[in-house]
């Protein structure tokens with residue numbers, strides 16, 4: 636990883652985001668076609684740019700692999716050209732994102748997330764400072780379309796408020812920006828859904844783990860990474876204890 640990798644991730648996330656904003660503004664297609672067009676255009680842009688700027692690095696994208704063959708533990712770019720495809724196709728929604736991450740030795744060492752409809756690009760080069768104010772009633776971001784079934788009961792137990800949102804990137808960056816206090820996901824996801832925003836959350840000093848508290852490991856041969864927790868550090872112990880109780884009770 637070099638300073639240039641932070642800068643490159645941010646530059647490419649921004650460029651792909653601009654391409655998506657343009658496509659969305661001029662599209663007359665129905666939602667399914669627009670989503671497919673957005674996924675394909677942003678994927679093409681990222682893959683072509685990485686081939687030019689980092690020709691020795693393989694790319695793992697939600698929409699296919701590109702570049703040289705991957706070697707376990709070596710550099711690989713993990714990208715989600717359009718996270719929150721469904722929200723991208725709904726006029727007025729701003730919870731969709733572009734993810735660009737670099738993994739080395741199974742960790743994220745540089746990454747950026749663009750939230751193009753919010754005019755925001757966040758990156759590991761300059762992660763935001765975390766709020767210091769206490770948390771009165773925790774706000775937990777969850778998927779708006781498929782929240783894990785246990786979250787309502789968990790929120791009641793913790794006296795927390797659930798905040799439904801689209802896009803894993805939008806939810807994790809909402810934690811990074813202090814708009815919510817936690818994001819939890821269960822039931823299925825892939826490495827590209829979380830790699831870039833998790834890299835920024837880690838650089839900002841937030842807690843990141845699987846729901847059982849174990850480490851998030853990226854660039855595995857199988858990109859399935861079905862659950863995760865990103866939260867302010869002071870909430871991690873209580874959240875992980877509540878999640879562990881729940882999983883014990885369901886056995």
Ligand SMILES: Nc1ncnc2c1ncn2[C@@H]1O[C@H](COP(=O)(O)O)[C@@H](OP(=O)(O)O)[C@H]1O
Nearest residue numbers: 717718719720778781801802803822823824828
């Ligand atoms: N059960 C599941 N299995 C596979 N992917 C899932 C999933 N639940 C959520 N995801 C993916 O995680 C991203 C965020 O989802 P959500 O908005 O529901 O939180 C979406 O990515 P894409 O929009 O890139 O497809 C979605 O496809």
